[in-house]
Amino acid sequence: xxxxxxxxxxxxxxxxxxxxxxxxxxxxxxxxxxxxxxxxxxxxxxxxxxxxxxxxxxxxxxxxxxxxxxxxxxxxxxxxxxxxxxxxxxxxxxxxxxxxxxxxxxxxxxxxxxxxxxxxxxxxxxxxxxxxxxxxxxxxxxxxxxxxxxxxxxxxxxxxxxxxxxxxxxxxxxxxxxxxxxxxxxxxxxxxxxxxxxxxxxxxxxxxxxxxxxxxxxxxxxxxxxxxxxxxxxxxxxxxxxxxxxxxxxxxxxxxxxxxxxxxxxxxxxxxxxxxxxxxxxxxxxxxxxxxxxxxxxxxxxxxxxxxxxxxxxxxxxxxxxxxxxxxxxxxxxxxxxxxxxxxxxxxxxxxxxxxxxxxxxxxxxxxxxxxxxxxxxxxxxxxxxxxxxxxxxxxxxxxxxxxxxxxxxxxxxxxxxxxxxxx
Amino acid sequence: xxxxxxxxxxxxxxxxxxxxxxxxxxxxxxxxxxxxxxxxxxxxxxxxxxxxxxxxxxxxxxxxxxxxxxxxxxxxxxxxxxxxxxxxxxxxxxxxxxxxxxxxxxxxxxxxxxxxxxxxxxxxxxxxxxxxxxxxxxxxxxxxxxxxxxxxxxxxxxxxxxxxxxxxxxxxxxxxxxxxxxxxxxxxxxxxxxxxxxxxxxxxxxxxxxxxxxxxxxxxxxxxxxxxxxxxxxxxxxxxxxxxxxxxxxxxxxxxxxxxxxxxxxxxxxxxxxxxxxxxxxxxxxx
Numbered sequence: 013x014x015x016x017x018x019x020x021x022x023x024x025x026x027x028x029x030x031x032x033x034x035x036x037x038x039x040x041x042x043x044x045x046x047x048x049x050x051x052x053x054x055x056x057x058x059x060x061x062x063x064x065x066x067x068x069x070x071x072x073x074x075x076x077x078x079x080x081x082x083x084x085x086x087x088x089x090x091x092x093x094x095x096x097x098x099x100x101x102x103x104x105x106x107x108x109x110x111x112x113x114x115x116x117x118x119x120x121x122x123x124x125x126x127x128x129x130x131x132x133x134x135x136x137x138x139x140x141x142x143x144x145x146x147x148x149x150x151x152x153x154x155x156x157x158x159x160x161x162x163x164x165x166x167x168x169x170x171x172x173x174x175x176x177x178x179x180x181x182x183x184x185x186x187x188x189x190x191x192x193x194x195x196x197x198x199x200x201x202x203x204x205x206x207x208x209x210x211x212x213x214x215x216x217x218x219x220x221x222x223x224x225x226x227x228x229x230x231x232x233x234x235x236x237x238x239x240x241x242x243x244x245x246x247x248x249x250x251x252x253x254x255x256x257x258x259x260x261x262x263x264x265x266x267x268x269x270x271x272x273x274x275x276x277x278x279x280x281x282x283x284x285x286x287x288x289x290x291x292x293x294x295x296x297x298x299x300x301x302x303x304x305x306x307x308x309x310x311x312x313x314x315x316x317x318x319x320x321x322x323x324x325x326x327x328x329x330x331x332x333x334x335x336x337x338x339x340x341x342x343x344x345x346x347x348x349x350x351x352x353x354x355x356x357x358x359x360x361x362x363x364x365x366x367x368x369x370x371x372x373x374x375x376x377x378x379x380x381x382x383x384x385x386x387x388x389x390x391x392x393x394x395x396x397x398x399x400x401x402x403x404x405x406x407x408x409x410x411x412x413x414x415x416x417x418x419x420x421x422x423x424x425x426x427x428x429x430x431x432x433x434x435x436x
Numbered sequence: 437x438x439x440x441x442x443x444x445x446x447x448x449x450x451x452x453x454x455x456x457x458x459x460x461x462x463x464x465x466x467x468x469x470x471x472x473x474x475x476x477x478x479x480x481x482x483x484x485x486x487x488x489x490x491x492x493x494x495x496x497x498x499x500x501x502x503x504x505x506x507x508x509x510x511x512x513x514x515x516x517x518x519x520x521x522x523x524x525x526x527x528x529x530x531x532x533x534x535x536x537x538x539x540x541x542x543x544x545x546x547x548x549x550x551x552x553x554x555x556x557x558x559x560x561x562x563x564x565x566x567x568x569x570x571x572x573x574x575x576x577x578x579x580x581x582x583x584x585x586x587x588x589x590x591x592x593x594x595x596x597x598x599x600x601x602x603x604x605x606x607x608x609x610x611x612x613x614x615x616x617x618x619x620x621x622x623x624x625x626x627x628x629x630x631x632x633x634x635x636x637x638x639x640x641x642x643x644x645x646x647x648x649x650x651x652x653x654x655x656x657x658x659x660x661x662x663x664x665x666x667x668x669x670x671x672x673x674x675x676x677x678x679x680x681x682x683x684x685x686x687x688x689x690x691x692x693x694x695x696x697x698x699x700x701x702x703x704x705x706x707x708x709x710x711x712x713x714x715x716x717x718x719x720x721x722x723x
Binding site for chain 1: 560562570574576580581582583666670671672673686689
């Protein structure tokens with residue numbers, strides 16, 4: 013009995029004194045969609061710790077994307093830095109200018125690591141790559157898709173399984189789908205594209221479809237005043253002003269989902285992040301399609317990437333690599349996609365049994381993936397906040413009829429040139 | 437010795453005031469004379485460079501104009517409504533406590549929650565405003581998406597929220613008025629309106645000054661609703677000065693320019709407060 017007690021005591025002592033110091037990883041992450049996702053992230057961190065003794069992970073929920081960036085940078089200045097963080101994919105140039113991040117290529121040196129860097133969809137890597145080095149590992153990423161109300165299509169004699177594939181088709185279908193009451197007031201619009209909050213993002217889709225990206229890969233030049241880009245804004249304006257299939261003025265991002273699920277618009281453009289919410293609230297069958305094409309199909313990507321901060325020790329960088337690799341395995345990318353509606357970040361995630369089963373019951377979930385081959389980087393430049401606001405204001409001025417698309421975009425381009433000149 | 441004791445009593449409050457009010461204000465002023473530093477290009481002294489930028493910034497003039505309209509649109513109306521409501525619920529009427537509470541409820545709600553509710557009021561077609569108008573066959577209107585109506589929509593919401601708050605002050609002031617005055621006025625045969633204009637309103641002047649100062653400050657400092665309702669859009673039609681400062685500081689990371697804007701806001705508010713206190717106070721008290 014006495015010896016058993018001694019043995020127990022010895023065991024307790026051994027457990028209390030670890031052989032070596034743990035490597036601690038702190039990371040901030042934002043949440044921009046609904047659901048109890050903090051629990052999911054905490055659970056993932058605990059699972060990782062179990063498999064990797066010697067590494068402790070402290071995930072810290074930091075609000076929306078702007079809050080997360082502000083908090084991560086403030087922690088850095090205060091000397092309590094995070095080692096890694098999930099931040100907005102388009103914060104890249106801001107973080108580079110602050111000189112606070114290092115490329116993953118620096119730590120991903122083995123053949124296995126290098127293969128990992130190549131495992132993601134190329135279009136998701138665009139916002140994370142600068143001068144050939146990878147700074148952002150895609151984690152929670154989305155694109156814009158077209159939602160359509162199949163009942164409304166049936167009601168006006170359109171094929172409910174055939175969404176518009178081109179701008180012309182969208183205009184024609186939308187014209188048929190507009191419904192008016194006896195007094196001539198519109199009770200259902202043909203299509204709605206939100207224009208508050210993420211105005212530039214929606215516009216990128218129009219511009220890309222009309223053949224153009226809005227900035228160069230170096231992030232020091234914008235292409236707002238190209239004739240194709242102006243034509244793209246003209247089309248967006250015309251949907252309301254000329255074809256009268258969309259309300260005039262700006263359309264609120266936050267209430268558009270309700271407008272669609274209440275049947276006030278037959279089609280809408282929105283983020284894939286809304287998929288689960290629409291699925292839960294729509295009382296009619298709905299479809300999800302790629303955005304229509306003008307010269308080509310196209311949509312920007314969006315969302316958050318993993319960044320690694322400069323103020324880290326060699327051990328911390330190694331641990332960070334292990335953690336981020338673990339977080340982005342095909343199985344976890346698949347599970348994260350199902351939990352959120354985000355795109356699974358790598359092709360092999362869609363080959364996992366879990367995501368295959370999910371897609372069989374809910375085919376709308378893979379539309380975003382299919383669209384990735386037409387996708388482009390989200391608008392991101394040096395001085396990104398200012399440049400983005402210039403474009404937002406220009407688009408809203410055009411949509412509300414205060415300026416012509418050409419005048420608005422040319423003014424925005426001139427101002428963006430002034431801001432970006434020092435970076436060329 | 438007495439001095440030391442006095443200073444000791446003062447210290448806690450002084451530390452808080454200096455640390456959280458006066459030092460930041462002074463630091464803001466200093467920062468406004470420097471450029472924004474990054475790791476690549478460190479901050480340097482540029483004199484009035486930021487102020488020159490400000491004078492040429494069309495968005496600054498736009499939001500300043502918006503803010504003045506916003507103040508003009510909200511302050512007089514909410515004060516008038518507050519007096520009206522206070523006089524009414526000061527009378528003896530059934531379920532008086534309930535009515536008072538109803539008027540006060542908007543004040544208790546957080547601005548973010550209020551903005552989320554009003555967002556759905558103003559939503560075209562499915563919103564309360566449009567559904568009500570539809571009863572009379574009026575077409576739906578894109579209230580927040582039209583630069584012509586968006587600022588007015590925000591004003592209505594803020595008046596709704598603020599008037600109840602100011603009512604409380606007037607109610608307290610009314611209850612401290614001596615009842616003899618009203619009796620005397622009745623005996624003299626003064627009409628209700630005459631009594632209000634000649635007796636009650638002048639006696640309420642100190643409260644009006646207090647409310648006026650508060651309302652002015654609020655009209656420059658309340659921007660929570662913009663985050664939910666419009667984000668300053670469309671094309672800055674509903675943006676206010678403080679919201680623009682937030683965008684410059686935390687979305688553009690231009691801390692120096694944000695400091696410059698803040699100095700302007702501080703100067704503006706200090707100037708308004710001085711005018712209110714010194715000029716208006718001379719005629720505030722009933723003699």
